[in-house]
Amino acid sequence: MSQNDHRLSQTRGPEGGPYVVWGVGTSRTMRVHWMLHELNCPYTTQKITSRSGQTQTSAYVALNPSQKIPALQCADWVLTESAAIVNFLATCHGSDCELSPPTQPHLRALYDEWCFFSMMELDANTLYVIRKHLDLSALYGEASAAVNAAQQGFKKQANAAAVRLSKTGPYVMGNTFSAADILFSTCLSGALRRQIPLPQSLLDYLTLTTKREAYRSALVANQAV
Ligand SMILES: N[C@@H](CCC(=O)N[C@@H](CS)C(=O)NCC(=O)O)C(=O)O
Structure with a gap:
């Protein structure tokens, strides 16, 4: 092929x-x-x-x-x-x-940075820890200290993301919506469902990405x- x-x-x-x-x-x-x-x-x-x-x-x-x-x-x-x-x-x-991922190496690196950041810092290291030790504590064990640290960790990383987004915006890669926005936005929505507060700029960003027809x-x- x-x-x-x-x-x-x-x-x-x-x-x-x-x-x-x-x-x-x-x-x-x-x-x-x-x-x-x-x-x-x-x-x-x-x-x-x-x-x-x-x-x-x-x-x-x-x-x-x-x-x-x-x-x-x-x-x-x-x-x-x-x-x-x-x-x-x-x-x-x-x-x-x-919607093709960028091919220019530096742009691709920044795109990958958003993707890996979303998956590791926001999803695996924080949201999934909360899910495991809160919703699924019967399976994974209760660990309120870990849940608390994960909530704080999410807030810290969300603030860092807000700083980076303020330099690019409106989307994570600038003017064009990309798969990196899908990954980042779904993590932000997950945080809101868990009552983790987000900076206003990320709430505005989420309003922008989730008003897309494809999202609906x-x-x-x-x-x-
Ligand atoms: N890193 C994986 C995580 C997938 C994952 O953890 N999926 C959960 C649901 S959100 C699951 O299937 N858990 C097993 C189960 O519920 O039976 C991904 O992003 O696709």
């Missing part, structure tokens, strides 16, 4: 099959639905949900041994990790709608029922 074959059509992935998204109902699944809606890319959804046992069926474990959602399936090819999926989709199908339609697509 040549590299250009990756840009086959808006309805089919590089493996020739239509896309299937596994997973609904979480901010991580939302990222994938949002990106597909930005790309206007038809797909089907397997509405499996978190903590329902549906990530542990033999059919799903065969697709994703991590037993987590989301996953993107295209024929017999499967990709997991929400950030990897949105960047893959942007790379394959983003050229017509200015993806919210519906990501609904568990």
Whole structure:
């Protein structure tokens, strides 16, 4: 397969099959639905949900041994990790709608910085710690000190992000909305759901990104029922 074959059509992935998204109902699944809606890319959804046992069926474990959602399936090819999926989709199908990740090395580095910052500092190190030791404490153990530190950690990193955004804006990469905005915005929304206060500039930013039509339609697509 040549590299250009990756840009086959808006309805089919590089493996020739239509896309299937596994997973609904979480901010991580939302990222994938949002990106597909930005790309206007038809797909089907397997509405499996978190903590329902549906990530542990033999059919799903065969697709994703991590037993987590989301996953993107295209024929017999499967990709997991929400950030990897949105960047893959942007790379394959983003050229017509200015959603391709930057290729110039310094710009790409700044783009990656936002993506990794969102996934590590905002999602894994803080939001997921809160989820594990608050909502899922029966499984992971109660740890109020860790939850408190994670809440404070989120605030500190959000303030740092606000400083960086004030120098670029309105989007994280400047004038153009990108997959990095999807990752960052879904983390900010996750924080608001947990009553973590955000600086006004990030609230304004979130208003901007979530008024997009693709966000609104993806919210519906990501609904568990
Ligand atoms: N780093 C992964 C995290 C995925 C993740 O933790 N998914 C959770 C739901 S948000 C999950 O599937 N947990 C297992 C379960 O609920 O059965 C990603 O961003 O895709």
